[in-house]
Amino acid sequence: MEGFIFGLIIAAVLFLSAALKIIREYERAVVFRLGRLVGVRGPGLIFLIPILEKMERVDMRVITMDIPVQNVITQDNIPIQIDAVLYFKITDPEKAMVAVENFAYATKQLGQTSLRGVAGEATFDEILAERERINDRLHKVIDVATDPWGIKVSNVEIKHVEIPENMQRAIARQAEAERTRRAKIILAEGEQQAAAKLKEAGEMLNVAPVALRYLETISEASKEKSNTIIFPAQMMEAFQEIAKKTAGGLK
Numbered sequence: 425m426e427g428f429i430f431g432l433i434i435a436a437v438l439f440l441s442a443a444l445k446i447i448r449e450y451e452r453a454v455v456f457r458l459g460r461l462v463g464v465r466g467p468g469l470i471f472l473i474p475i476l477e478k479m480e481r482v483d484m485r486v487i488t489m490d491i492p493v494q495n496v497i498t499q500d501n502i503p504i505q506i507d508a509v510l511y512f513k514i515t516d517p518e519k520a521m522v523a524v525e526n527f528a529y530a531t532k533q534l535g536q537t538s539l540r541g542v543a544g545e546a547t548f549d550e551i552l553a554e555r556e557r558i559n560d561r562l563h564k565v566i567d568v569a570t571d572p573w574g575i576k577v578s579n580v581e582i583k584h585v586e587i588p589e590n591m592q593r594a595i596a597r598q599a600e601a602e603r604t605r606r607a608k609i610i611l612a613e614g615e616q617q618a619a620a621k622l623k624e625a626g627e628m629l630n631v632a633p634v635a636l637r638y639l640e641t642i643s644e645a646s647k648e649k650s651n652t653i654i655f656p657a658q659m660m661e662a663f664q665e666i667a668k669k670t671a672g673g674l675k
Contacts, residue, residue, distance in 0.1 A: 442474040452517045453479040464517050482517040486578060489528070491535040493584075494543070502548040505586040510535045510566065516574025524573045531570055535580070538565045548587075555582055 447453050447466030455462050455470075457477045465479075472479060491508040498504060512531060514520045520527045542561050543551060551558055559580055567577040 439474060443472050445470050445472060445479065447481070450483060450485045452482045452484055454482055454517050454521045455479045461518060461522060480521050482514055482520060484514055484517070486511055486513045487528070489532055489535065491532070491539055494536055494540050496540050496543040498543065498548045498551065499545060500547045500549075502591060503588060504543070504548065504551070505584075506539065506543050506551070506582060507584055508535070508539055508562065508580055508582045510577065511579045512570065512575050512577045514574055515576045519572065519574030527573055527575060530573065531566075531575060534566055534569050538562055538569070541565070551582075551585055558582060 445453065446469055449467045451466060453465045453470055455465055455472065455477055456479070457473070462477070470479075489510045489512070491510055493505050493507045496504050496506055510531070514527070524530045539562060542558060542565060546554075546558060559582060562580040562582075563577060566580060570577055
């Protein structure tokens with residue numbers, strides 16, 4: 425008799441352990457009865473009919489997923505290596521369990537193909553300078569594709585963009601050439617403005633601009649350590665012309 429009672433106790437314990445499940449606050453239980461979906465339960469203590477009902481736990485928290493490095497050819501034919509990070513969460517546990525075989529694997533594969541597609545449609549400069557726009561584009565593409573799976577993508581961020589070493593050297597040379605070009609343009613604009621000022625001053629004194637150019641040369645030469653300045657005859661004539669004009673203006 426005692427053995428029978430002890431057996432009943434053991435059977436009751438086993439029954440309760442199979443029937444009662446504790447679901448955490450961030451989890452949901454997708455329940456199947458004889459293979460048919462019957463609903464979502466939890467959080468808290470839930471009851472399952474032993475043998476007839478089975479459940480799958482689904483984590484409802486935001487999941488962080490690394491998208492591995494992808495080899496991409498940009499729109500301007502520059503080979504790059506690019507990776508990203510994807511943040512998503514399950515909003516519909518039933519779809520996540522029924523609509524796709526493995527939602528995590530499927531989302532990762534979708535992230536890789538979307539990253540290659542979006543990066544391949546952009547130029548290298550756009551990927552570097554307009555990363556926020558590229559991230560938004562990736563976000564929309566992946567979010568739309570995962571919506572039928574009950575998954576909501578909250579954010580996608582590009583992490584690293586790398587190019588081959590020979591392309592790095594070419595880009596560095598291009599940047600150096602651009603800086604040199606800008607420096608020459610600034611110098612030319614300065615010379616143009618200086619010439620305009622000299623012309624204006626010459627017109628005010630009614631003398632040849634070459635005389636003012638000589639004065640400018642003397643001013644620059646006086647900054648040197650040498651104390652000797654040789655004046656050509658043309659310069660002396662120019663000075664005399666300036667002196668006459670100045671003296672006439674003072675009378």
